[in-house]
Amino acid sequence: xxxxxxxxxxxxxxxxxxxxxxxxxxxxxxxxxxxxxxxxxxxxxxxxxxxxxxxxxxxxxxxxxxxxxxxxxxxxxxxxxxxxxxxxxxxxxxxxxxxxxxxxxxxxxxxxxxxxxxxxxxxxxxxxxxxxxxxxxxxxxxxxxxxxxxxxxxxxxxxxxxxxxxxxxxxxxxxxxxxxxxxxxxxxxxxxxxxxxxxxxxxxxxxxxxxxxxxxxxxxxxxxxxxxxxxxxxxxxxxxxxxxxxxxxxxxxxxxxxxxxxxxxxxxxxxxxxxxxxxxxxxxxxxxxxxxxxxxxxxxxxxxxxxxxxxxxxxxxxxxxxxxxxxxxxxxxxxxxxxxxxxxxxxxxxxxxxxxxxxxxxxxxxxxxxxxxxxxxxxxxxxxxxxxxxxxxxxxxxxxxxxxxxxxxxxxxxxxxxxxxxxxxxxxxxxxxxxxxxxxxxxxxxxxxxxxxxxxxxxxxxxxxxxxxxxxxxxxxxxxxxxxxxxxxxxxxxxxxxxxxxxxxxxxxxxxxxxxxxxxxxxxxxxxxxxxxxxxxxxxxxxxxxxxxxxxxxxxxxxxx
Numbered sequence: 001x002x003x004x005x006x007x008x009x010x011x012x013x014x015x016x017x018x019x020x021x022x023x024x025x026x027x028x029x030x031x032x033x034x035x036x037x038x039x040x041x042x043x044x045x046x047x048x049x050x051x052x053x054x055x056x057x058x059x060x061x062x063x064x065x066x067x068x069x070x071x072x073x074x075x076x077x078x079x080x081x082x083x084x085x086x087x088x089x090x091x092x093x094x095x096x097x098x099x100x101x102x103x104x105x106x107x108x109x110x111x112x113x114x115x116x117x118x119x120x121x122x123x124x125x126x127x128x129x130x131x132x133x134x135x136x137x138x139x140x141x142x143x144x145x146x147x148x149x150x151x152x153x154x155x156x157x158x159x160x161x162x163x164x165x166x167x168x169x170x171x172x173x174x175x176x177x178x179x180x181x182x183x184x185x186x187x188x189x190x191x192x193x194x195x196x197x198x199x200x201x202x203x204x205x206x207x208x209x210x211x212x213x214x215x216x217x218x219x220x221x222x223x224x225x226x227x228x229x230x231x232x233x234x235x236x237x238x239x240x241x242x243x244x245x246x247x248x249x250x251x252x253x254x255x256x257x258x259x260x261x262x263x264x265x266x267x268x269x270x271x272x273x274x275x276x277x278x279x280x281x282x283x284x285x286x287x288x289x290x291x292x293x294x295x296x297x298x299x300x301x302x303x304x305x306x307x308x309x310x311x312x313x314x315x316x317x318x319x320x321x322x323x324x325x326x327x328x329x330x331x332x333x334x335x336x337x338x339x340x341x342x343x344x345x346x347x348x349x350x351x352x353x354x355x356x357x358x359x360x361x362x363x364x365x366x367x368x369x370x371x372x373x374x375x376x377x378x379x380x381x382x383x384x385x386x387x388x389x390x391x392x393x394x395x396x397x398x399x400x401x402x403x404x405x406x407x408x409x410x411x412x413x414x415x416x417x418x419x420x421x422x423x424x425x426x427x428x429x430x431x432x433x434x435x436x437x438x439x440x441x442x443x444x445x446x447x448x449x450x451x452x453x454x455x456x457x458x459x460x461x462x463x464x465x466x467x468x469x470x471x472x473x474x475x476x477x478x479x480x481x482x483x484x485x486x487x488x489x490x491x492x493x494x495x496x497x498x499x500x501x502x503x504x505x506x507x508x509x510x511x512x513x514x515x516x517x518x519x520x521x522x523x524x525x526x527x528x529x530x531x532x533x534x535x536x537x538x539x540x541x542x543x544x545x546x547x548x549x550x551x552x553x554x555x556x557x558x559x560x561x
Contacts, residue, residue, distance in 0.1 A: 022060065023060075023128075023130070023135070024058075024059070024060055024063050024065065024126075024128050024130075024137060025058060026137050026138050027052075027124070027126060027137060027138075027140050028140070029140050029141060029142065031052050031053055031054060031055070031140075032050055032051065032052050032053075032124065032140060032142045033050070033051050033053075033142075034048055034049070034050050034051075034109075034122065034142045034143040035048060035049050035051070036048060036147075037142075037143040037144070038143060038144055038145040038146060038147055038550050039071075039109075039117075039120075039122065039143055039145065039146045039147070040146065040147040040148075040149075040150070041113050041146060041147065041148045041149070041150040041151045042150060042467035043150065043464065043465045043466050043467030043468075044112065044113055044151075044437055044439075044465050045110055045111065045112055045113060045467070046071070046109075046110065046111040046112075046113050046117060046146055047108070047109065047110045047467075048108075048109040048110075048122070048143065049106060049107070049108055049109065050069060050106075050107040050108075050109060050122075050124065050142055050143075051104065051105070051106055051107075052067075052104065052105040052106075052107065053102070053104055054097050054102045054103050054104070054105065055102045056098075056099075056100060056101050056102040057099060057100065057102075058099075058102060059085070059087055059097040059098070059099055059102065059103070060087050060099065060130065061087040061088045061089040061090075061099045062087055062089045062090060062130050062131055063086070063087045063090070063128055063129070063130045064084060064085070064086045064087070064090050064092065064094065064128070064129040064130075065084070065085050065086070065126055065127070065128050065129075066082050066083070066084045066126070066127045066129075067082060067083050067084070067085070067105075067107055067124050067125070067126055068080070068082040068124070068125040068127070069081075069082075069107060069109045069122060069123070069124055069125075069142075070122070070123045070124070070125055070139070071109075071111050071117065071120050071121070071122050071123075072120060072121050072122075072123060073114075073116050073117050073118075073119060073120035073121075074116040074119070074120075076116070078111055080108075080109045080110055080111060081108070081110075083095075083105070083107045083108075085097050085105055087099060107124070109122065113146070113148065113151055115148070115151070115545075117146045117148070118145060118146050118148050118545075118548040118549060118550065119145060119548050120144075120145055120146055121141055121143070121144055121145075122141065122142050122143035122144075123139040123140065123141050123142065124139060124140045124142055125139050126138075126139070126140075145550045146550070147549075147550045147551060148549070149486070149489065149490070149517055149549075149551060150464065150467075150486070150490055152482070152486055152510060152513070152514065153461055153464040153465060153483055153486055154461075154482065154483065154510070155431055155434040155435045155461055156403065156435065157481065157482060157483065157510075158431055158434075158457050158458055158461055158481075158483065159454070159457070160396070160397040160400045160401065160408075160424075160427075160428045160431055161393075161397070161423070161424035161425075161427045161428055161449075161452060161454040161455075162393075162394060162397060162424065162454075163362075163389065163390035163391075163393040163394055163415070163422065163424045163425075164362075164390075165358075165359045165360075165361075165362030165363040165366070165390070166359045167339070167359040167360055167362065167363035168339065169338070169339045170336050170337065170338055170339065171336070171337045171339065172217070172334060172335070172336055172337075173334075173335045173336075173337055174332060174333070174334060174335075175200075175201050175204045175205065175208075175332070175333040175335060176201065176330060176331060176332040176333070177195075177197040177198045177200070177201035177330075177331050178197065178328045178329070178330050178331075179192045179193065179198065179245060179328060179329045179330075179331070180192055180324070180325075180327060180328045181241055181327045181328060181329075182327070183226075183323075183324070183327065184229070184233075184237065186237055186240035186241045186243075186244055187244065188244055188245065188248055193248070198331075201331060201333065202252060202256060204333070204335075205219075205253075205256065205258050205261075205333055206256050206257075206258060208333075208335045209256075209257070209258040209259075209260065209261075212338075213337060213338045213339075214335055214336065214337055214338065215260075215262075215335065215336045215338060216258070216260060216261040216262055216333060216334070216335050217262045217334040217335065217336050218261070218262045218263050218264075218265065218333070218334045219249065219253075219261050219262070219263075219264045219265070219331065219332070219333045219334075220264075220265045220266070220267075220331075220332045220333075220334075221242060221245050221246050221249060221264075221265070221266040221267075221329055221330070221331055221332075222242075222266070222267055222268070222269070222329065222330045222332070223238050223239075223241040223242035223245055223266070223267075223268040223269070223328075223329040223330075224238060224241075224268070224269045224272040224275065224326055224327065224328055224329070224330075225237045225238040225241070225268075225269070225270055225271060225272065225326070225327060226271070226272065226276070226323040226324070226326035226327050227271035227272060227273050227276050227301060227304070227305060227323075227326070228305055228319075228323060229305075230302075231270060231271060231301055231302065234270040234271050235268075235270040237270075238268035238269060238270045239268050241268065241327075241328075241329050242266050242267065242268040242329065244329075245266070245329035245331065246264070246266045249264065249331060250264065261333075262334075271301050272326045273301065273304065275325075275326050276322065276323075276326060277292065279322045279325055279326070280292060280318075280322060283321065283322065285317055285318070285321070285322075291318070339360075340360065342367050345360055345363065345364045345367065346364060346367060348360075349361065349364050349377065349380075353377075353380050353384065354384060358381060358384070358385040358388050358390075358391075361377060361380065361381040361384070361385075361391075362378075362381060362390060362391070362394070364377055365377040365378055365381075365394065371398050371401060371402060374394075374398050375395060375398040375399070378391050378394045378395045378398065379391075379395055381394075382395060387418060388418070389415040389416070389418035389419040389422045389425065390415075390422075390424075392411045392412075392414045392415040392418065392425075393411065393412060393415035393422065393424050393425045393428065395411045396408040396409070396410070396411030396412040396415065396425075396428060397428065399411065400428065400431065400432070405432050405435050405436075408428070408432060409429065409432045412425045412428045412429045412432065413425075413429065416429070423448070423449040423450075423451065423452040423455075424449070424452065424454070426445050426446075426448040426449040427445065427446060427449035427452055427454060427455055427458055429441075429445045430442040430443075430444075430445030430446045430449065430458060430462070431458055433445060434458070434461055434462060434465060437465065439462060439465055439466060442462050443462065446458060446459055446462060456475050456476060456477050456479060457475075457476060457479045457481060457483065457484070459475040460472045460473070460475035460476035460479065460483060460484060460487060461483050463475055463487075464483065464486065464487055464490075469487055469490045469491045470491065472487040472490075472491075473487045473488055473491050473493070479500075480500055480503040480504050480505070481500075481504065482501075482504070482508070482510045482511055482514060484500050485497045485500040485501045485504075485511075485514050486514060488500060489514065489517060489518060489521070494518055494521060494522055497514070497518060498515070498518055501514055501515050501518070508538060508539075509534075509535045509536075509538035509539035509542050510535070511535075512531045512532070512534040512535035512538065513531070513532070513535040513542055513545075513546070515527065515531040516528045516529075516531035516532045516535060516546075516551075516552075517551050519531060520551045520552055520554070520555060521551070525555050528552060528555050528557065529555070529557060529559070529560050532546055532552075532557060532560045532561075533560045536560065536561070543561045546560075546561060547561055
């Protein structure tokens with residue numbers, strides 16, 4: 001009986017294994033491939049795809065397997081989203097793997113990048129459920145390390161947008177006066193020479209001549225005849241008006257002792273058809289459209305005059321209202337107003353900043369490389385001119401450059417409240433968002449700053465952080481910066497990246513580090529070592545980064561670390 005009982009148990013055990021299915025075998029590493037391997041930072045994440053090719057007669061029909069990708073680094077384990085697969089006899093909605101034929105499975109992987117991930121290993125963990133019986137299988141390593149070159153993208157190095165001043169050292173002013181003539185006459189009447197307009201012109205010229213900050217650049221006389229009568233007569237008439245006005249002006253300048261006036265120039269127009277057309281177009285004459293059509297139909301001045309005279313219903317009105325305005329000489333003086341010198345602006349600010357205009361103050365801040373003095377000047381400007389958005393934007397700009405991003409954001413928002421359409425403050429808010437890896441907020445702010453000349457590098461950085469290398473290189477354009485070169489490296493345009501790095505006016509540790517990466521990618525060991533040495537000299541932290549950087553695994557860099 002004991003033997004019978006033993007035989008019965010043995011047969012039952014055999015039936016259990018064959019009828020219910022045996023346990024899953026271990027997954028082998030060569031079942032899986034990872035793209036890319038090593039992993040690589042894209043934007044701010046580490047994405048990859050693990051492809052599993054499961055052999056025939058491996059995946060048990062009653063088994064459910066949950067696969068969890070795990071990135072192990074620096075004593076930490078970070079899990080990606082798990083994927084579940086099932087055998088043919090399992091009821092469920094997961095991907096089915098055939099026992100007889102095997103199958104191909106795809107497991108997406110994505111981690112938020114952390115610097116310690118450079119030295120890491122990607123594993124797959126397997127949890128099995130066979131009709132309620134749960135167990136785990138040994139993990140399988142499917143990738144080694146993370147290439148973190150893309151993580152060198154740095155918002156802190158993007159220049160915030162400066163709200164520009166409108167300061168002009170030299171401002172040109174125009175003074176003018178008209179002297180009118182009677183029909184067919186060229187003599188200057190005293191009533192015209194004593195008009196308020198002419199007297200004011202001479203007064204302004206005398207004042208300019210006596211002001212060290214004003215310079216009379218030129219005085220011009222343009223004389224005209226109205227377009228009725230014969231052309232040769234009008235030519236002589238306009239010429240005489242010019243000569244008489246010029247002689248008068250020369251005598252008056254001597255009388256007023258205005259000796260420095262650049263050049264006195266003069267010209268005449270025999271028949272002022274252009275002026276005639278403008279005056280008619282701006283008038284209330286009932287048939288003005290008819291007159292304008294005649295002007296457009298005929299180009300010959302004599303035919304024009306004849307056809308307009310034929311319009312007997314309106315010619316008298318033209319003779320009374322329009323033509324007298326075209327018998328004149330116009331005297332125009334071009335005067336340059338010379339603003340304060342740089343030294344005078346600095347002295348005025350240090351003595352009494354309230355004597356300066358807002359644009360003079362904003363310009364004065366650009367005269368020093370000292371960020372603290374710049375910030376002081378912008379702060380003073382915001383106190384004296386609290387409704388001008390530019391001062392608050394520029395305070396924020398300095399705070400951003402100094403790494404005080406919270407204070408910078410507060411001033412950028414204050415600037416936007418003063419002028420919601422100001423593109424500089426919008427762009428700069430987007431930069432702070434990039435510092436905080438808030439790509440959605442950055443995209444919104446940059447959209448509001450569309451058209452701003454300074455926006456390209458900021459957009460390029462945003463696209464880099466989104467992992468869109470093509471869009472980034474396009475946005476950077478001809479920008480010469482570390483971020484622009486990084487985009488070109490990631491786009492594998494190594495020649496262009498090398499030119500960009502070489503053109504950077506003030507190279508830093510990152511500039512040389514990127515040049516070393518270029519050397520590694522173009523198999524130039526001397527380029528790797530010489531540039532790493534310079535990068536570490538400028539920033540000792542680059543040594544530990546290089547030691548863990550998979551870009552340099554094919555090179556012996558121990559001598560420069």
